[in-house]
Amino acid sequence: MAASIKTVDGARHTRILGMGSYRPSRVVPNSELVDAIQSSDEWIRTRSGIIERRFSEDHETVQMMSVESSRKALAHAEIDPAQLDCVVVATVSHLMQTPAVATLISDELGSTPAAAFDISAACAGFCHGVGLASDMVRSGSAKYVLAIGVERLSEITDPTDRGTAFIFADGAGAAVIGPSEVEGIGPVVWGADGSKYDYIRQKQSWSDVLKMEKALMPHLRMDGNPVFRWASFEMAKIASEALDRAGITVDDLDVFVPHQANMRIIDAMARTLKLPERVVIARDVAYQGNTSAASVPLAADALLRSGEAKSGDIALFVAFGAGLSYAAQVVTLP
């Protein structure tokens, strides 16, 4: 008779134990970008709600911003880095393809030999990370997991592209996920639609870049209007489904933290979801721009620090972007 393989037990419930974020030092107002795209401060504000954003300086690397945000999250969670069993990093702008930046981040934090790997789910990356982390804790493959969303999009954005130059920005946010007495992370609702792969993507593959006469950074490109339509209306349905699967309604919700893509998308989603007026809506995009995988933890952390949201509040996360890919879940804020 073949030997039987043992299984391990995980935690019955999980929650976010702590959050932290890092905002790069350089504040970039619209006025600094308008000449290259023949635009104006007013045009940018009307189309996106963005007033200013942050771009990283040379020393503010993907690794550095991740480590800074993670130290704050670990301190908030009162978890020692050595207790981490896994570090998951969501990013599309770490320009060193291998090995995963997660390994360096984990080592600098003092978490080695925790498992460490990167995930590529663009703007939806952090919510994918939270979903994975929660499942790891629940299944027993980890007790404490660090999920990071980090981007340095200024490096891969074309400053002369009218569709993206004023949108993308830099930053990092992190969350420590672990076991809990009561449930703090609802079922993830996630998916992808590769038929819309062309809507948001890197312009050329690295192989095509090497075939150019003069190699140039393959910037991000985006078809704004179809993305706006998909995000504003289809993603409101995904957000609703996450509420349903967690067994709550908009009346139970305290905080709405959608991916900070564009204020117009946030407004359209809030209208479609019919959120009661008392629900706090994250509008970090105004001062932070669209930081892709970093936007949800940056925005949630900002609300916690400002006191607009408090520990124990029920929040709905929904994030969406290149792929097209998306993920949403209901969480209890730490």
Place this chain on the structure above:
Amino acid sequence: MASTEEIRSGLADIVNEVAGIPADEVQLDKSFIDDLDVDSLSMVEVVVAAEETFGVKIPDDEVKNLKTVGDAVAFIESNQAA
């Protein structure tokens, strides 16, 4: 099936709700962008609301051809389920 005037009037209500333009300014000869100041993102919202109200499908590729209120009314009229 809705008449041309019913469609224009329904569309005018949608444009009013999305972009705050007085409904009586939304006439067939008016350009969404140049005359009514409806920007491309508001246009997307108008299109999605029009799809629901009139039971038509307006594909992304078609939206850029709808320059005037008359273009949109004509598209909806000819694509309504019989």
